[in-house]
Amino acid sequence: MTDFSATHAKFHIPDGVIYLDGNSLGPLPVAAPERMQKMMTAEWGQSLIGGWNEHGWMAMPRSLGDRIGRLIGAEPGHTVLGDTLSIKVFQALAAAIRMRPDRRVILSDTGNFPSDLYIAEGLVDLLGDGYTLKTVAPEEVEGAIDDTVAAILITEVDYRTGRRHDMARLTRAAHDAGALAIWDLAHSAGALPVRVAAEGADFAVGCTYKYLNSGPGGPAFIYVAPRHAEQAKPALAGWLGHDRPFDFDLRYTPGAGIERMRVGTPPVLQMAALEAALDVWDGVDMDDLRARALELGDRFIAGVEAACPDLVLATPRDHASRGSQVSFRHPDAYAIMQALIARGVVGDFRAPDILRFGITPLYIGEAEIDAAGDTLAAILREGAWDDPAFRTRKAVT
Amino acid sequence: MTDFSATHAKFHIPDGVIYLDGNSLGPLPVAAPERMQKMMTAEWGQSLIGGWNEHGWMAMPRSLGDRIGRLIGAEPGHTVLGDTLSIKVFQALAAAIRMRPDRRVILSDTGNFPSDLYIAEGLVDLLGDGYTLKTVAPEEVEGAIDDTVAAILITEVDYRTGRRHDMARLTRAAHDAGALAIWDLAHSAGALPVRVAAEGADFAVGCTYKYLNSGPGGPAFIYVAPRHAEQAKPALAGWLGHDRPFDFDLRYTPGAGIERMRVGTPPVLQMAALEAALDVWDGVDMDDLRARALELGDRFIAGVEAACPDLVLATPRDHASRGSQVSFRHPDAYAIMQALIARGVVGDFRAPDILRFGITPLYIGEAEIDAAGDTLAAILREGAWDDPAFRTRKAVT
Known part of the structure; x- marks a missing residue:
């Protein structure tokens, strides 16, 4: 059985960051x-x-x-x-x-x-x-x-x-x-x-x-x-x-x-x-990784859907029909993602309306999934994304 | 006027090495x-x-x-x-x-x-x-x-x-x-x-x-x-x-x-x-560099031709007709280059019979040029290249 706490320790994740963007750029391996x-x-x-x-x-x-x-x-x-x-x-x-x-x-x-x-x-x-x-x-x-x-x-x-x-x-x-x-x-x-x-x-x-x-x-x-x-x-x-x-x-x-x-x-x-x-x-079994990613993905979907009724799941629920990321749609997805990143939860935005979260068991576990969901829910509940600073597009995202 | 002693100090050249192969792979900048x-x-x-x-x-x-x-x-x-x-x-x-x-x-x-x-x-x-x-x-x-x-x-x-x-x-x-x-x-x-x-x-x-x-x-x-x-x-x-x-x-x-x-x-x-x-x-003027490279190249050609009558210059003597490397031909060029490298003078071999030396003023001066020529002359004089260890081709050179 793959030891995901061991793999987690092999990556440098900055303090205060929950990194759900390894599907765009993976984090730095400690070695x-x-x-x-x-x-x-x-x-x-x-x-x-x-x-x-x-x-x-x-x-x-x-x-x-x-x-x-x-x-x-x-x-x-x-x-x-x-x-x-x-x-x-x-x-x-x-x-x-x-x-x-x-x-x-x-x-x-x-x-x-x-x-x-x-x-x-x-x-x-x-x-x-x-x-x-x-x-x-x-x-x-x-x-x-x-x-x-x-x-x-x-x-x-x-x-x-x-x-x-x-x-x-x-x-x-x-x-x-x-x-x-x-x-x-x-x-x-x-x-x-x-x-x-x-x-x-x-x-x-x-x-x-x-x-x-x-x-x-x-x-x-x-x-x-x-x-x-x-x-x-x-x-x-x-x-x-x-x-x-x-x-x-x-x-x-x-x-x-x-x-x-x-x-x-x-x-x-x-x-x-x-x-x-x-x-x-080297020590990772891909079937273990897959099972863990689906488990964490399901947990993220359930948490976000329960707390964020305005977000629409863009990823298929069926395990066989999805990869290792979870995406939601919202008309203001760009600003919401910027607000989320400002609070240390890093996913990314894809045009026109997608909030994208990479579920990467090598360095993501239940604690990160739950904290990310809670932060997203808080931002939506507070309307914290509705700020001009978050609406201005950067050149690269 | 470009200060080539200053640029020399900005490269790491290993102890005991005269590096005349920067035309293949430049050395490590110290920074x-x-x-x-x-x-x-x-x-x-x-x-x-x-x-x-x-x-x-x-x-x-x-x-x-x-x-x-x-x-x-x-x-x-x-x-x-x-x-x-x-x-x-x-x-x-x-x-x-x-x-x-x-x-x-x-x-x-x-x-x-x-x-x-x-x-x-x-x-x-x-x-x-x-x-x-x-x-x-x-x-x-x-x-x-x-x-x-x-x-x-x-x-x-x-x-x-x-x-x-x-x-x-x-x-x-x-x-x-x-x-x-x-x-x-x-x-x-x-x-x-x-x-x-x-x-x-x-x-x-x-x-x-x-x-x-x-x-x-x-x-x-x-x-x-x-x-x-x-x-x-x-x-x-x-x-x-x-x-x-x-x-x-x-x-x-x-x-x-x-x-x-x-x-x-x-x-x-x-x-x-x-x-x-x-x-x-940043501080290098290309015309200064060119003048210096030609001066060093001429010095190398003169030294080698005087001391190594068996080597035939492959590079045009005319300044306008040559780049920044100096090459000589010899039927046993491969073995000679291996013997030279074994004594710390690094040039390279190109099939079928070329000894190639990159003249790179950023980190090569008169001392290196003269020492390289002297070492080459000694190897030829001693026949030191005529050794099975030097004749065995490596996969990559």
């Missing part, structure tokens, strides 16, 4: 500053260029990739780190559509994170030749899969509402129609058990700075199913995806399997922070 | 660990998600981009950080060829860094439709520019020999033929004065972990000439290049000017190290 100092002074400082060999920097995208692979149910050796999630979406899409050369449609849904849609839009615009991005409502994806679809591009958990797609079912529907399935795990990896291999995902991508706690700008990851690993053509054919990068050949030869999804020099400093963050996960 | 600790504990640790606003993380790709812009002669507001150099090459190429829709040729040369060629190869393979990458010898680029060429993709300074292209001349030749010029400044930024605006470059890209000393995996940069900034179409249409990323629109609208060359979440931790590294540059 990360020391790991980073070692990277800066002992590795970079002392080994200089030799660090690539002496400290295994070049291998980190694969070794850390496999540690994430465990959390998403990937076969060892088929997950690699690098770049940002948007770049990884581009890589997966470009590879997938070339595996279905007679088809021209990328199918996604309006609940997808906009950057995924933008990247697909950019790719089809670059390619021309009849390629299109078709976007339907989340509940209409399955019915829209037909033999024109090269790939579906689906984010498993909706970034606003926490609504969860059925990965096994949609993947099967895609395969039945001869299409490929690309899964964005931004709000899944580290949030719930994912089984990319067992459920047949063709490609999966995700980021590490949310539930995995790698810090701002931490690298993304990509998984390619073993059955495709030697066929996938890398559109972003960078030297570190070459079969022999240090031969400096003039022609590109893709590396073996997932290696070809590497592009440029990996972000070694960011990976040091990620390494410390992944150490926290 | 970087403390800046990183502040980022980790005070910014990420204490501000959590609020760091994006409170500490200006979201603005760093532009503000640090402009500090690099000064070093490459860019107009303020037209350089942005992010991703890796390979990704930035892809962005520049994809934008450029779409600005010349009737042309199908990307022209480069065999002296280019292979990743640039691979990225171009990946792009033309993705696009099909007659797009080709044409690669000629470096001295044949100018003659190969014709009205089929959409863009030339040229690395100013050859990563092996240090041979330098004439940016003004090739850019003019490209423009005369109606083509665009993309310059890779990997071995130029921080190595010599670059004048992207004055010399008419259409796009420029580069990395920060070499002469700019941002640490392993530091972010890349891209410059788009102001005259193209509102026309360039971003093929990698990520959300942070959107005009209003936090509106979460379902359709992509490119941001103003260089903003659209942003893709995903910026690497905030890597940028903290870069920020400390750029502080060192």
